Amino acid sequence: MFIDDLPTPALIIDAGALEANLATMAQAWPGNRLRPHVKAHKCSALAKVQQRFGHSGFTCATPREISGLAKAGIEADFLLANESVDPARLGAIAGTGATVAVDSDETVHAAARAGIKNVLIDVFVGLPRCGVEPDDAARLADLARSLRMNVRGVMGYEGHLMMVADATAKRDQVSAAMDTLRGCAEKVGGDVISAGGTGTWREHLDTGITELQAGSYALMDTQYATLGFPFRQAVHVVGTVISRAAGWAVADVGLKALGMDHGNPEVDGYDVWFCSDEHVTFAVKRDPNAHGAPTFLPKVGERVLVAPAHVDPTMSQHERAWVHRDGLVVDEWAIDLRGW
Numbered sequence: 001m002f003i004d005d006l007p008t009p010a011l012i013i014d015a016g017a018l019e020a021n022l023a024t025m026a027q028a029w030p031g032n033r034l035r036p037h038v039k040a041h042k043c044s045a046l047a048k049v050q051q052r053f054g055h056s057g058f059t060c061a062t063p064r065e066i067s068g069l070a071k072a073g074i075e076a077d078f079l080l081a082n083e084s085v086d087p088a089r090l091g092a093i094a095g096t097g098a099t100v101a102v103d104s105d106e107t108v109h110a111a112a113r114a115g116i117k118n119v120l121i122d123v124f125v126g127l128p129r130c131g132v133e134p135d136d137a138a139r140l141a142d143l144a145r146s147l148r149m150n151v152r153g154v155m156g157y158e159g160h161l162m163m164v165a166d167a168t169a170k171r172d173q174v175s176a177a178m179d180t181l182r183g184c185a186e187k188v189g190g191d192v193i194s195a196g197g198t199g200t201w202r203e204h205l206d207t208g209i210t211e212l213q214a215g216s217y218a219l220m221d222t223q224y225a226t227l228g229f230p231f232r233q234a235v236h237v238v239g240t241v242i243s244r245a246a247g248w249a250v251a252d253v254g255l256k257a258l259g260m261d262h263g264n265p266e267v268d269g270y271d272v273w274f275c276s277d278e279h280v281t282f283a284v285k286r287d288p289n290a291h292g293a294p295t296f297l298p299k300v301g302e303r304v305l306v307a308p309a310h311v312d313p314t315m316s317q318h319e320r321a322w323v324h325r326d327g328l329v330v331d332e333w334a335i336d337l338r339g340w
């Protein structure tokens, strides 16, 4: 079967691009220096490929990602890099030996009650989301130890810095955020300093963290593509043109087949006007410098490749991914870690 034979919209993964991305990152961040974030793909089959590239731990955003990986037969050093006070969900992952991020007395007590043995103190490093105030990190670590949990170290996610365009500003801001995190690590104890993502993979080569939590690098999206990293677009949604007018065409890849929080997707060679539930409307490029871009719209029935602006929520919209090599479908992977 070829990707042109798939019923659309269909999520496809280019195996060659994926492998090239995994190899590039594994060279810079080998073995347990990288803790790939599975929320970016939510697919245990893809996680197994990442294991083959040498990574022995995974970062997860939901308990279900951890229990799903375990159910798929993956034994690894799991990190729930997110807060939870849900005893049932925490209890369900306790048997995997997972390490859980905590940032409050409530999350520490919930982890202890659920039988979690290992925690990381999640520190606020500038992103107004999770993370304890740096001054309170050591006290929280003591509380966790008093409840007989092992404090493995600290994590801090500087998500607000991923897309900083100016290289010097980015390096300085990431470095300042990690000064805070390293300062906490000294007071908290343990040997893990976990941080970062695809957007800061280069800066962290010099920040002294022990592991990088990157996820999007594997499949990529058009937002990260603007940063000029050596990672290729490995995931697309294939669509079929279902309508055409004089000035535009419409394919069957709408916002229900895409993550739209980072804006419109790209349709190879065309200008995207907008997405609605089940449609993407696009036109011939107006930019006169767009050399090589098609000057004709595709016909009804022809296929187009749609590149998502944000990979994570795109993956979670699909039940399966079709893996291909040069258009030939070679595998079908369940997106089995969806949900919470």
Ligand SMILES: Cc1ncc(COP(=O)(O)O)c(C=O)c1O
Pocket (backbone or CB within 6 Å): 037, 040, 059, 081, 157, 159, 162, 195, 196, 197, 198, 199, 213, 214, 215, 216, 217
């Ligand atoms: C806790 C945490 N770590 C790491 C990442 C990095 O992911 P990515 O490589 O996709 O930017 C994220 C993304 O949101 C995150 O929430």
